[in-house]
Amino acid sequence: MTGLLTDLYQLTMAAGYWLAGKVGEVGTYELFVRRLPGNRNFLIAAGLAQAVEYLLHLRFTEEDVRYLRDLPQFAQTPPGFFDALPEFRFTGDVFAVPEGTPIFPGEPILTVRAPLMEAQIPETYLLAMVGFQTLVATKAARMREAAGARSVVEFGTRRAHSPEAGVLAGRAAYIGGCSGTSNALAGHRYGIPVFGTAAHSWVLSFEGEVEAFRRLQELLGPATTYLIDTYDTIEGARRAAALGQPIWGVRLDSGNLIELSHAVRRILNEAGLHEARIMATGDLNEYKILELVAENAPIDAFGVGTELATSLDAPSHGAVYKLVELNDGKTKRYTAKFSDDKHTMPGAKQVFRFPDRDIIGHAQDCIQDGAEALLQPVILKGKLVAPLPSAAGIRSYAARAIELLPRNLRSLFPCDPPRQIEYGPSLLSLLDSLKEQHRQSLP
Amino acid sequence: MTGLLTDLYQLTMAAGYWLAGKVGEVGTYELFVRRLPGNRNFLIAAGLAQAVEYLLHLRFTEEDVRYLRDLPQFAQTPPGFFDALPEFRFTGDVFAVPEGTPIFPGEPILTVRAPLMEAQIPETYLLAMVGFQTLVATKAARMREAAGARSVVEFGTRRAHSPEAGVLAGRAAYIGGCSGTSNALAGHRYGIPVFGTAAHSWVLSFEGEVEAFRRLQELLGPATTYLIDTYDTIEGARRAAALGQPIWGVRLDSGNLIELSHAVRRILNEAGLHEARIMATGDLNEYKILELVAENAPIDAFGVGTELATSLDAPSHGAVYKLVELNDGKTKRYTAKFSDDKHTMPGAKQVFRFPDRDIIGHAQDCIQDGAEALLQPVILKGKLVAPLPSAAGIRSYAARAIELLPRNLRSLFPCDPPRQIEYGPSLLSLLDSLKEQHRQSLP
Numbered sequence: 001m002t003g004l005l006t007d008l009y010q011l012t013m014a015a016g017y018w019l020a021g022k023v024g025e026v027g028t029y030e031l032f033v034r035r036l037p038g039n040r041n042f043l044i045a046a047g048l049a050q051a052v053e054y055l056l057h058l059r060f061t062e063e064d065v066r067y068l069r070d071l072p073q074f075a076q077t078p079p080g081f082f083d084a085l086p087e088f089r090f091t092g093d094v095f096a097v098p099e100g101t102p103i104f105p106g107e108p109i110l111t112v113r114a115p116l117m118e119a120q121i122p123e124t125y126l127l128a129m130v131g132f133q134t135l136v137a138t139k140a141a142r143m144r145e146a147a148g149a150r151s152v153v154e155f156g157t158r159r160a161h162s163p164e165a166g167v168l169a170g171r172a173a174y175i176g177g178c179s180g181t182s183n184a185l186a187g188h189r190y191g192i193p194v195f196g197t198a199a200h201s202w203v204l205s206f207e208g209e210v211e212a213f214r215r216l217q218e219l220l221g222p223a224t225t226y227l228i229d230t231y232d233t234i235e236g237a238r239r240a241a242a243l244g245q246p247i248w249g250v251r252l253d254s255g256n257l258i259e260l261s262h263a264v265r266r267i268l269n270e271a272g273l274h275e276a277r278i279m280a281t282g283d284l285n286e287y288k289i290l291e292l293v294a295e296n297a298p299i300d301a302f303g304v305g306t307e308l309a310t311s312l313d314a315p316s317h318g319a320v321y322k323l324v325e326l327n328d329g330k331t332k333r334y335t336a337k338f339s340d341d342k343h344t345m346p347g348a349k350q351v352f353r354f355p356d357r358d359i360i361g362h363a364q365d366c367i368q369d370g371a372e373a374l375l376q377p378v379i380l381k382g383k384l385v386a387p388l389p390s391a392a393g394i395r396s397y398a399a400r401a402i403e404l405l406p407r408n409l410r411s412l413f414p415c416d417p418p419r420q421i422e423y424g425p426s427l428l429s430l431l432d433s434l435k436e437q438h439r440q441s442l443p
Numbered sequence: 444m445t446g447l448l449t450d451l452y453q454l455t456m457a458a459g460y461w462l463a464g465k466v467g468e469v470g471t472y473e474l475f476v477r478r479l480p481g482n483r484n485f486l487i488a489a490g491l492a493q494a495v496e497y498l499l500h501l502r503f504t505e506e507d508v509r510y511l512r513d514l515p516q517f518a519q520t521p522p523g524f525f526d527a528l529p530e531f532r533f534t535g536d537v538f539a540v541p542e543g544t545p546i547f548p549g550e551p552i553l554t555v556r557a558p559l560m561e562a563q564i565p566e567t568y569l570l571a572m573v574g575f576q577t578l579v580a581t582k583a584a585r586m587r588e589a590a591g592a593r594s595v596v597e598f599g600t601r602r603a604h605s606p607e608a609g610v611l612a613g614r615a616a617y618i619g620g621c622s623g624t625s626n627a628l629a630g631h632r633y634g635i636p637v638f639g640t641a642a643h644s645w646v647l648s649f650e651g652e653v654e655a656f657r658r659l660q661e662l663l664g665p666a667t668t669y670l671i672d673t674y675d676t677i678e679g680a681r682r683a684a685a686l687g688q689p690i691w692g693v694r695l696d697s698g699n700l701i702e703l704s705h706a707v708r709r710i711l712n713e714a715g716l717h718e719a720r721i722m723a724t725g726d727l728n729e730y731k732i733l734e735l736v737a738e739n740a741p742i743d744a745f746g747v748g749t750e751l752a753t754s755l756d757a758p759s760h761g762a763v764y765k766l767v768e769l770n771d772g773k774t775k776r777y778t779a780k781f782s783d784d785k786h787t788m789p790g791a792k793q794v795f796r797f798p799d800r801d802i803i804g805h806a807q808d809c810i811q812d813g814a815e816a817l818l819q820p821v822i823l824k825g826k827l828v829a830p831l832p833s834a835a836g837i838r839s840y841a842a843r844a845i846e847l848l849p850r851n852l853r854s855l856f857p858c859d860p861p862r863q864i865e866y867g868p869s870l871l872s873l874l875d876s877l878k879e880q881h882r883q884s885l886p
Contacts, residue, residue, distance in 0.1 A: 004628040005606050007598070009639030011627060016645065016662040027648065054606075067631045073639065076664045116648060123642075124626075127601035128609050135604075155450070158570035159759050161578075161604035162611050163448050163497075166571050169604075183567075184454060185447040188510045196452030196516065199566075201766035202459065204778035205470065205559060208884065219459040221519045230780055231881070283761075306759045315758040316602050316749045318726075323644035335647035337673055438674070441651065 001053075003060040003088060004067070006124040011068060014117040015077045018084070026092070027116045028325035028348045030108040031126055037314030041409040041418060042102040044141050044398055045109045046172045047133030049388045051126050052378060055094065058122065060085040090118050094379035095363075097351065099389070100137070100175055100398030101374060102405055104419050106360055107351045108375060109134065109319070116326075123321045131319040132165065133172035135311040139286075140176025141402060142412055143304055146289040151179040151301045153195045155281060156309025169309040175394045177402075178308075179301075190391040197225035197251045197279065197303075204230065210239050222246040225279060228264070229254045237264040241271035249277030249300065257282070258297045265298040279303055285312070286412050324348055334434055345423065347430045350375050356406060361424030444496075446503040446531060447510065449567040454511060457560040458520045461527070469535070470559045471768035471791045473551040474569055480757030484852040484861060485545040487584050487841055488552045489615045490576030492831045494569050495821060498537065501565065503528040533561050537822040538806075540794065542832070543580070543618055543841030544817060545848055547862050549803055550794045551818060552577065552762075559769075566764045574762040575608065576615035578754040582729075583619025584845060586747055588853055589732040594622040594744045596638045598724060599752025612752040618837045620845075621751075622744075633834040640668035640694045640722065640746075647673065653682050665689040668722060671707070672697045680707040684714035692720030692743065700725070701740045708741040722746055728755070729855050767791055777877055788866065790873045793818050799849060804867030 003011075017023065033043065065085045068074055074082075092114020103109055109130055112119045143152045154173035157166025170186030180193030187194035198216055206212035209231060217224045225248045228236025233255055240250050250268070252260050257280050268276045280292065281303035289302050306312055322344045326333040334346035348363035352371040359371070367373050377385050389397070408415040423431075446454075460466065476486065508528045511517055517525075535557020546552055552573055555562045586595045597616035600609025613629030623636030630637035641659055649655035652674060660667045668691045671679025676698055683693050693711070695703050700723050711719045723735065724746035732745050749755055765787045769776040777789035791806035795814040802814070810816050820828050832840070851858040866874075 002628060004631055005600075005610060006627060007600060007625040007639060008627045008630070008637045009625065009641055012639055012663060013641060013645050016641075016658060017648070019662055020649075020658050022648065025648070027644070029644070064631070068627070071630075071637065073637075073663060073666045075666075076662065120642075120644065124601045124609070125606045128603050128606045131602065132604045132608075157448075157450060158567045158764075159574065159761070160571050161575045161753070161758070162608040163568045163571045164607040165575075165604040166567070167448060182450040182452065184449060184451045184511070185445060187451070187514075188447055188507070194451045194514065194516075196450060196455055198452055198456060198459075199563075200780050201470070201472070201563065201778075202456050204766050204780070205460070205465065205468070205769060206463075215459060215463050219462055219519065220455060220516060223516045223518075232781075306761065310604070310758040312758055315604070315753040315755055318602070318749065321601075323647050326648060335644075337643050337647070338675075 001057045001059065002064055003058055003085070003121060004064050006121055008073065010121045010123055012073050013120050015074065015081045017116040017120070018081045019078065022116050025116050025326060025328045026113060027119050027323050028111060028113045029119050029123070029321050029323050030349060031110045031130060031319060031321045032108050033105055033317045033319050035105050037317045039412065039414055040138060040314065041411060041415050042104060042405065043134050043317065044137040044176050045097050045101045045103050045130070045134055046099050046137035046175050047130035048096050048099045048110065048378065050129050050133070050168070051110065052094065052384065052388065054125055054129065055090045055122060055379060056384065058088070058090055060088050062086060089382060090114065090122070091382040092118050092379070093377065093381065095375045096378045097374040098376065098394070098397060100394040100401060102401055104358060104421050106345065106421060107358065108349050111348060111375060113348070127319050127321055131317065133168055134319070135314070135317060136169045136172035136308065137176035137398070139308050139311045140173040140178050141398070142286040143289060143302070143308065144177030145410055146286040146293065146412060147302055148293055150293065150299065152177070152289070153301060153303050154178045154181040154308055155303040156305035157183045159306040160309040166309060171391055173308055174391055175398055177395065177399060192391055198227045200227065200230050203227060209236060213240055213243055217243055217246065223248050226250045227253060233260050234263055234267070237267040241267050241273055244271065244273070247273060247276045249279055251279045251281060251303070253282045257292060257299065258295050261297040261299050277301060281305070283307065290412060334430055336431065336434055338435070338438065345427060345431060346434050347427055349427065357420035357422065359422050359424050360427065362426040362430065365424055365426055444500045444502065445507055446501055446528070446564060447507050449564055451516065453564045453566055455516050456563050458517065458524045460559040460563070461524045462521065465559050468559050468769060468771045469556060470562045470766050471554060471556045472562050472566070472764050472766050473792060474553045474573060474762060474764045475551050476548055476760045476762050478548050480760045482855065482857055483581060483757065484854060484858050485547060485848065486577050486760065487580040487619050488540050488544045488546050488577055489542050489580035489618050490573035491539050491542045491553065491821065493572050493576070493611070494553065495537065495827065495831065497568055497572065498533045498565060498822060499827065501531070501533055503531050505529060532825060533557065533565070534825040535561050535822070536820065536824065538818045539821045540817040541819065541837070541840060543837040543844060545844055547801060547864050549788065549864060550801065551792050554791060554818060556791070570762050570764055574760065576611055577762070578757070578760060579612045579615035579751060580619035580841070582751050582754045583616040583621050584841070585729040585855055586732060586745070586751065587620030589729040589736065589855060590745055591736055593736065593742065595620070595732070596744060596746050597621045597624040597751055598746040599748035600626045602749040603752040609752060614834055616751055617834055618841055620838065620842060635834055641670045643670065643673050646670060652679060656683055656686055660686055660689065666691050669693045670696060676703050677706055677710070680710040684710050684716055687714065687716070690716060690719045692722055694722045694724060694746070696725045700735060700742065701738050704740040704742050720744060724748070726750065733855060777873055779874065779877055781878070781881065788870060788874060789877050790870055792870065800863035800865065802865050802867050803870065805869040805873065808867055808869055
């Protein structure tokens with residue numbers, strides 16, 4: 001994986017650390033969100049597996065180095081820096097909350113402790129990868145919450161921000177609680193169940209709907225799901241019902257889903273197809289699902305695209321990656337940013353989870369009775385500590401972790417009061433002494 | 444590029460076309476948006492080059508085929524389909540508006556005419572690729588419009604929906620009018636200018652701000668851009684100014700940008716650094732830029748991240764890909780979807796652009812005086828017709844095309860009346876006859 005997939009300033013700063021003799025200086029960086037996006041009471045951490053994959057395989061090819069050498073920003077950089085780049089390896093440590101963990105503002109999702117240059121270059125990639133998958137896993141958990149016992153399937157690749165984002169959205173949505181994805185590559189790559197129905201173009205490509213349905217049944221057998229709204233949903237349902245078994249079900253994709261689902265259910269039942277399912281699609285989100293469930297619409301599965309793969313109501317949560325500690329081998333130094341609207345908290349952290357609250361403490365704080373320490377070592381000295389769990393394993397873990405949250409946090413609307421998040425005493429005194437030190441250093 | 448990066452139903456439908464003996468039947472599919480997302484008066488088409496790259500290199504490996512064979516949805520598919528998959532090639536035609544063209548609802552951005560299976564499988568990838576880049580190019584054009592003579596640089600990879608989306612956002616933003624990107628891989632891959640400053644972690648990693656600034660100047664020389672808000676923006680500006688030449692400028696990243704930019708400009712000028720630029724960053728969008736420009740804030744360049752790379756206010760425009768014509772070698776058939784809220788228009792189209800309006804006509808309509816036909820052949824019989832323009836070439840073309848639009852369309856607010864888009868008479872009569880035919884076919 002090319003080291004060029006980052007912001008240029010990460011590379012100029014890397015050169016700067018090299019030039020300033022800071023090659024051996026170790027920095028600790030934390031990736032976290034400052035606040036929860038609209039209506040969310042927690043986020044579901046996701047994307048760690050791909051972040052780890054990247055760190056373990058991050059390289060600069062000779063071609064990458066040639067490109068960088070010729071940039072005006074590197075005109076003054078000594079050649080020694082470029083000579084060293086092909087040997088670049090990530091040799092540091094990574095601590096992270098397990099994928100699927102509910103997390104809150106200020107809590108590190110992952111922590112990188114590595115020589116400054118090695119920790120700086122990955123910032124951009126880590127934020128984009130963990131940030132995006134966390135967005136989608138969170139949105140999926142909300143759909144799952146709304147759907148109750150009914151299933152939700154991720155159908156959004158076409159509306160994702162690039163095809164590759166669609167593959168990752170399939171993974172993250174599954175982690176967050178979807179039953180599967182329509183994305184075949186996500187299915188293959190991550191071992192996720194894949195689902196599909198048929199398109200309007202399938203129906204249109206035959207002379208009539210009956211012929212299109214018959215051909216689909218011949219092809220898919222018990223997996224057959226008819227898309228019945230190409231011409232008229234009720235007519236479509238009658239034509240589908242007339243074909244009898246085998247059938248998985250039908251898909252509604254337009255119109256009033258409450259009325260149509262009841263009417264279509266009756267048609268299927270009258271044909272003796274009591275087991276045939278009804279899937280609904282078409283710009284669904286957690287609130288529309290909630291309404292359909294509340295209205296008792298006989299819908300067995302929801303297919304969700306745009307809203308899920310783009311986290312449409314909150315397409316960003318503004319995750320950041322901040323330097324909190326420095327160690328040059330002789331002394332340890334804590335760092336924080338004091339500007340009014342974007343301050344940070346110094347010191348490497350651990351998140352201690354109690355049933356009713358979290359305490360963000362110093363990484364070296366002892367764990368208290370009744371608490372769980374969320375951040376665990378994932379990479380030590382550039383080596384993976386243990387194999388990472390499968391997407392299916394992460395999905396089960398997430399489901400259990402969400403179940404363990406206080407009920408009010410699982411609301412699809414902002415809960416008041418929100419989760420209680422406190423800083424531990426050791427961190428607070430670290431902040432005080434750093435502020436005092438900073439005040440004294442002012443002229 | 445693997446054929447698995449698509450929705451599963453594209454692959455089951457492909458098998459269905461094969462099974463139904465429709466291998467030789469040619470379908471024409473159009474990719475377009477149904478309506479403009481919030482506040483936009485046009486979109487800037489982008490992503491064609493990557494769509495073409497995909498179509499020319501779309502393949503199924505033996506491993507891909509093994510995965511598909513084992514899926515329950517293919518349990519009834521004859522082995523002949525799978526045996527043929529490794530030989531799959533896109534052998535069809537693609538017509539498209541040049542990247543950088545302003546487009547409107549209903550106007551095909553690209554048209555695929557190919558054997559049904561070859562046209563169906565790429566739907567998902569084409570929508571995600573062209574859809575996303577079009578979103579970002581459009582958003583960039585709005586930033587460009589707001590910024591006037593000042594430059595806008597794309598800084599959003601960290602907030603993009605995956606690292607790869609960040610690379611593509613860099614390209615699309617440049618096409619839409621940004622001066623460049625912070626993404627080094629986008630710079631290398633697409634020949635786009637790259638820019639960067641320094642991070643808070645750089646400043647924090649040194650004992651004091653002066654030391655951090657001095658080291659940066661030593662490293663970057665005339666490209667030096669100090670990030671001055673780590674501790675206090677005004678203090679930071681004084682420290683930067685005291686270091687004198689060489690300097691490119693300073694970056695403001697928090698606080699009241701209008702007040703701070705004036706204050707910082709004075710500090711730089713008093714130090715004789717009249718040529719030093721001020722760059723502003725921090726959750727900017729076209730409206731905030733417009734306000735800063737209207738207030739005459741002495742800001743020379745805007746760095747835009749989240750809002751641009753995620754098209755934050757409109758993260759989707761719901762592009763679709765619809766079958767409009769079929770040709771089985773003997774007869775041509777036109778197709779449309781009649782469901783109330785999602786109808787489509789039959790027949791392959793051409794967009795005729797007049798200065799004040801567009802006419803969406805049939806692909807075979809003659810061009811009228813004063814009109815430009817926007818859709819051009821790009822791939823014919825699976826072969827690229829001519830090399831595609833560079834990102835820089837597309838950017839110039841887009842800038843000219845936007846300049847040629849009526850002034851009211853370039854507003855950042857919805858213009859009333861919107862662009863006049865008419866369907867040509869041949870298309871309208873096609874629709875009428877198809878509706879009549881459909882009515883007659885009803886029982």
